[in-house]
Amino acid sequence: MMVWSATTFAWATLASFVLLLLALLFASVRLLQGPSLADRVVALDLVVVVLIALAALLAVRFEQSAFLDLAMVLALIAFLATAAFARYAERRGPLPSQEEGG
Amino acid sequence: MSALLVMTCLVLGAGFAAIAGLGLLRLPDVYLRMHASTKAGTLGAGLILLGVALHFGTLEIAVRALVVAFFLLLTAPIAAHLIGRAAYRMGTPLWTGSVIDEVRGQAAPVQATPARSPTPPVDGPNPTKRGDPSP
Numbered sequence: 001m002m003v004w005s006a007t008t009f010a011w012a013t014l015a016s017f018v019l020l021l022l023a024l025l026f027a028s029v030r031l032l033q034g035p036s037l038a039d040r041v042v043a044l045d046l047v048v049v050v051l052i053a054l055a056a057l058l059a060v061r062f063e064q065s066a067f068l069d070l071a072m073v074l075a076l077i078a079f080l081a082t083a084a085f086a087r088y089a090e091r092r093g094p095l096p097s098q099e100e101g102g
Numbered sequence: 103m104s105a106l107l108v109m110t111c112l113v114l115g116a117g118f119a120a121i122a123g124l125g126l127l128r129l130p131d132v133y134l135r136m137h138a139s140t141k142a143g144t145l146g147a148g149l150i151l152l153g154v155a156l157h158f159g160t161l162e163i164a165v166r167a168l169v170v171a172f173f174l175l176l177t178a179p180i181a182a183h184l185i186g187r188a189a190y191r192m193g194t195p196l197w198t199g200s201v202i203d204e205v206r207g208q209a210a211p212v213q214a215t216p217a218r219s220p221t222p223p224v225d226g227p228n229p230t231k232r233g234d235p236s237p
Contacts, residue, residue: 012109016150019116023146026123030135038132038189045181046126046139050119052174053147056154056167057112065163068154071170079177086184090191 013061020057023050041085048078108157115149118142131197132189140182144174 027050031043052071059067125138151171155164196203 009105012113016112016116019120023119023123026127030126036194038194041185042136042139046143049143049147053119053150056150059154060157065158068166075170075173079181082181083184086188090188
């Protein structure tokens with residue numbers, strides 16, 4: 001029972017932080033270099049999902065349940081932003097520069 | 103035992119999120135990247151939120167964490183569908199290794215001529231003919 005001490009727990013949360021930051025890094029690279037607008041929207045969506053996970057992890061790490069409110073607001077905003085981006089992109093239509101990265 | 107469960111959820115969820123980021127970076131196509139980010143990303147965030155709900159034992163916090171996870175599960179397919187449809191209608195090219203495109207010629211393009219499909223849609227309103235007087 002006491003094998004899983006506070007040190008082990010701290011290491012587990014640290015590993016989770018590192019993995020989430022890795023995901024954030026990958027998504028940011030795709031956000032910067034994504035060849036099309038849809039790539040960037042997908043990357044932004046994943047960035048916000050990772051931020052939600054990061055907020056939840058901060059709630060565990062600092063024993064502060066208030067971070068969950070941040071996660072909830074981010075979840076709401078993420079869906080609205082994605083839907084708005086999709087509507088905007090669909091209405092704008094195809095661009096001639098779409099294929100070579102616009 | 104509870105701490106072990108919480109640690110498993112946290113590390114597993116973060117691992118799934120990292121896999122989602124890796125798939126977003128490495129897959130060759132918008133549609134395949136969407137597959138990685140939507141499913142693996144949502145599973146990762148949901149597992150971490152489940153870990154939060156288990157970590158704080160109280161009902162109030164657990165309900166809040168699970169509501170966020172439920173909302174993610176509810177909105178991720180809708181968002182992915184919206185982005186996918188917008189990407190297809192914008193004419194984002196498919197990967198050259200794709201073997202099937204089931205909506206080719208069916209999805210109404212936003213503007214007159216889709217650059218990708220050689221055959222125009224047979225049915226449905228054609229935006230170019232809207233202003234034409236009848237012959």
